[in-house]
Amino acid sequence: MNYILKEIKAALSLLSIPEKAVFLPKFFKTGKGEYGEGDQFIGVVVPEQRKVAKEYFSKIDLGELSELLSSEIHEHRLTALFMLILKFEKSKDQTVNDEIVEFYLNHIQYVNNWDLVDTSCYKILGRYAFENQNENLLRKLTDSENMWHKRIAVVGTMYYVKNGFFELTKEFVTHNLHHPHDLMHKANGWLLREMGNKNETELISFLNQYYKVMPRTCLRYAIEKLDESLRQDYLKGRI
Structure with missing residues (x-):
């Protein structure tokens, strides 16, 4: 060694x-x-x-x-x-x-737990895709059958969200909204919440379209920072 x-x-x-x-x-x-x-x-x-x-x-x-x-x-x-x-x-x-990006992609099978994904993907792949206008780099991962790849894709859009761009996040969340694994529900909800932190109007617009059909875990994560009365309206289906 x-x-x-x-x-x-x-x-x-x-x-x-x-x-x-x-x-x-x-x-x-x-x-x-x-x-x-x-x-x-x-x-x-x-x-x-x-x-x-x-x-x-x-x-x-x-x-x-x-x-x-x-x-x-x-x-x-x-x-x-x-x-x-x-x-x-x-x-x-x-x-x-x-x-470095090629290295990451060539070793992506070892980025295989949620902390490994969440720590690294938006700081490397997300930033690279944003700065090089290469959304397809992440889009290929969101189409993968591998759950970790899908999580890398949606969490990778964090770099876009932090810079005020939300369309890619909404695209990926919608694409995998009904993924069977709870870890995807949490990731999707987390990114929606971060979008709301930057622009609550964007989050409200997305929620009004999808909240009745999104998994409960995703919804709870997404609305965590909203006003309590509004949170309850979403949780109880009053919107």
Whole structure:
């Protein structure tokens, strides 16, 4: 194993908390038939992973990062994604950014739990799609049969929402509004809520069209920040 990988893995191992290593598999649903089936944890909290990523991101290349991101250990993958984000954010070179996005897409099978998705996708794929006017990069993922790909697509539109552009979010939410998995209902509702934070009129318009047919979890997430009386009107179907 390359020395830099040994250092990173050793650093993470030293930060392991045994109680967290026991708790996290349950939290991330790693049991048989659950969405995180087979995922393994060593019990490192996120702030510590961010510190390790900040220390090593400039020292590790994409070839080495590939090995870390393909690890069976969840914290290895998340730390790898933190480093990839830092590389992308610090780069001023379009060629380097192209390579990072290609790397992300080529390793997308390892972005396979909700925190891995939500931490990384809009900061890399979402930003890249927005800045390069390449919505099809995300649109291909929302059409995938893989639930994580669909979540990457809709959460990836967060970068658009933060910049006041909502059409792609509405397109993806509508496309997967009736997806069977609760994690998609939560993601869709979350992005709608973020849209409402930027422009409540946009959210109200979308809700008035779809709220009676959207999954309850999605609706609850979407309306969380609305005035309580309006929330109750939506929950009780009075609009």
